[in-house]
Structure formats: C-alpha cells, structure tokens
Amino acid sequence: MPETPHIVSDVMTRTVVAVGRDALFKEIIRTMEQWKVSAMPVLEGEGRVVGVVSEADLLPKEEFRDSDPNLLEQRRRLSDLAKAGAVTAGELMSAPAITVHSDATLAQAARIMAVRRVKRLPVIDDEGMLQGIVSRADLLKVFLRPDEEIEEEVRRTVVSYLFPAFSHAIHVNVHEGVVTLRGHISDTSLISVAVRLVRAVEGVVDVEPHLTGQSAASGAPEKAP
Numbered sequence: 001m002p003e004t005p006h007i008v009s010d011v012m013t014r015t016v017v018a019v020g021r022d023a024l025f026k027e028i029i030r031t032m033e034q035w036k037v038s039a040m041p042v043l044e045g046e047g048r049v050v051g052v053v054s055e056a057d058l059l060p061k062e063e064f065r066d067s068d069p070n071l072l073e074q075r076r077r078l079s080d081l082a083k084a085g086a087v088t089a090g091e092l093m094s095a096p097a098i099t100v101h102s103d104a105t106l107a108q109a110a111r112i113m114a115v116r117r118v119k120r121l122p123v124i125d126d127e128g129m130l131q132g133i134v135s136r137a138d139l140l141k142v143f144l145r146p147d148e149e150i151e152e153e154v155r156r157t158v159v160s161y162l163f164p165a166f167s168h169a170i171h172v173n174v175h176e177g178v179v180t181l182r183g184h185i186s187d188t189s190l191i192s193v194a195v196r197l198v199r200a201v202e203g204v205v206d207v208e209p210h211l212t213g214q215s216a217a218s219g220a221p222e223k224a225p
Contacts, residue, residue, distance in 0.1 A: 021090035051093030145203030177205030
C-alpha cells in the first residue's frame with residue numbers, strides 16, 4: 001500500500017516571527033518589514049496562539065485616515081472601522097486564529113486554507129502553543145520530489161502490491177510528476193484501483209494508465225481507456 005502521507009510537521013517552518021498582544025501598530029509594521037512577512041501569529045503567555053495579524057488588518061488605518069464613511073458603509077464595515085482606530089496587535093488581530101496541528105495531513109491543511117481563504121496557518125499543539133507555521137508554498141513542496149523517487153515508491157507500494165505476479169511486466173515511467181503505467185495484467189478491473197493508489201503517492205501530478213488485460217467478468221481482452 002502507499003506509504004503514510006506527509007504531514008504538516010514534514011514541511012512547516014519551525015522558526016516563526018510572532019508578536020504579543022501588546023505589540024504596537026508601528027512595531028508590527030517594522031517587524032513585518034524586517035522579516036519580509038505579510039502576517040504573524042499573535043501570542044499570549046508563554047506562546048499560546050490567540051490570533052493572527054496581517055497586512056489586511058493594518059490597511060484600514062490608511063484607508064480611513066482622511067475619509068468620512070456614510071452611515072451605510074459604517075454599518076457594513078464595522079470591523080474595518082474598529083481596526084482603523086486600533087493601536088495594538090490584540091485590537092488589530094483576526095481572532096480566533098485559524099490553526100492546524102502538526103500531525104494533520106497536507107491534504108487536510110490545504111482544505112482548511114481553501115475553505116477559510118487563508119494563505120498560511122499557525123501550527124499548534126494540543127495546548128494551543130505555537131509549533132511553527134505552514135504556508136501554501138510549503139504544501140506544494142511535495143511536488144518537488146524527484147521523479148526517480150516517485151517511480152520507486154509506485155513500483156514498491158502499488159505495482160508490487162496489486163500485481164505481484166505481473167510486476168515484472170509492468171513498466172513505470174515518471175516525467176515531471178506524471179506517472180505512466182504500461183503492461184499486461186490479468187484483470188483490468190484493478191486499473192481504477194491502481195490509478196487511485198498512484199494518485200495517493202506524494203508528489204504525483206497525474207496518472208496515465210496504458211494497461212491491457214482481460215476482464216474478470218467477461219473473460220474478453222480489454223484495454224485501459
């Protein structure tokens with residue numbers, strides 16, 4: 001079977017730039033500029049994550065600096081107006097923070113980012129303490145796996161598992177993450193299973209099955225679509 005999927009702790013950044021609740025507006029901007037980041041976790045106590053402050057949280061101060069929004073806009077953008085008058089990270093931050101645990105799979109982390117529309121997630125332990133941070137770019141690192149490494153895993157965990165008697169006759173080729181399977185098998189009903197298992201291998205971009213064999217139901221020769 002395919003190996004255990006990569007998890008967040010495999011790709012996350014462990015050294016994280018963060019600020020405390022009482023960090024002031026200009027201090028936040030200076031820290032972002034110094035470390036070239038667009039968002040930071042906000043911590044309290046000995047490192048518990050209570051929120052995230054981003055450039056989007058800071059921009060209302062500039063947007064409303066010399067404007068006088070009408071009553072309708074005030075009602076529609078109460079949160080932004082509050083942030084325009086805020087001076088500390090605790091007042092500016094988006095809370096509660098959208099976070100992930102280090103043992104979550106990369107697929108789970110990607111789903112959280114997509115559903116919640118965020119670009120990064122603080123990584124916390126069971127007590128809410130900061131462990132690291134994972135970004136969209138981190139989740140894409142699995143696609144940097146060498147083709148040779150992907151090919152070896154597909155042979156070992158999919159081909160040998162599904163087709164032990166035919167593994168020598170099945171050719172696996174990987175180019176730019178696209179896996180091509182060629183050869184003859186005894187039962188073409190297993191082709192869809194093979195494709196699903198190959199797709200589960202970390203770093204696989206796509207699967208092209210070119211397998212021929214015999215239908216288990218009809219006994220007639222078949223070819224993969």
